Amino acid sequence: MKRAIVPRMDDHAGSGRQETDNARLDRNLSELLQELRVALPGVQVLFAFLLAVPFAQGFTRVTDFQRALFFVVMALTAMSLAFLIAPSSWHRLRFRRRDKERLLQASNRMSIAGLAFLALAMTGAVMLIADFIYSPTLTIVSGIGAGLVFGILWYIAPLMGHGPKPEEGGR
Helix, strand or coil, X not given: CCCCCCCCCEEHHXXXXXXXXXXHHXXXXXXXXXXXXXXXXXHHHHHHHHHHHHHCHHHHHCCHHHHXXXXXXHHHHHHHHHHHHXXXXXXXXXXXXXXXXXXXXXXXXXXXXXXXXXXXXXXXXXXXXXXXXXXXXXHHHHHHXXXXXXXXHHHHHHHHXXXXXXXXXXX
16 A cells, blocks of 8 residues: 655744645745835836936036936946846746755845845935935935835834734734
């Protein structure tokens, strides 16, 4: 009499899900790629806008500070795109190697780095607009404000565990 091999089902990290390691990896990778699908269009629009700005007529009236800040924002946006698109490339090139755990870990790190570059780029873009339209004082205030908002919402609050508890409808 032959026994059927049944994959081991575990409750990973107390999530309440009974799933195999492979199912968990598949779900985690799918969720990560879905999150990137949300972030990427915004970054692409910002990058496209930044590519067009130097060719606008008013760009000749910018100060040296604004020109330098513009370049930094453009470079940060390009870095963000590189890190946020990289998980898709890694997945496409490595998915047949049966090492999803390592792929998922690397993709997670790249996504976090991409969002950090995006937060810096968007903070810089807010500062650039404030400096161009208003004053150096508002540039500093808006930069600090934007940096705090991104830092708190994208990093501090999630790491501190704020939000709904699993029994209140969260995941």
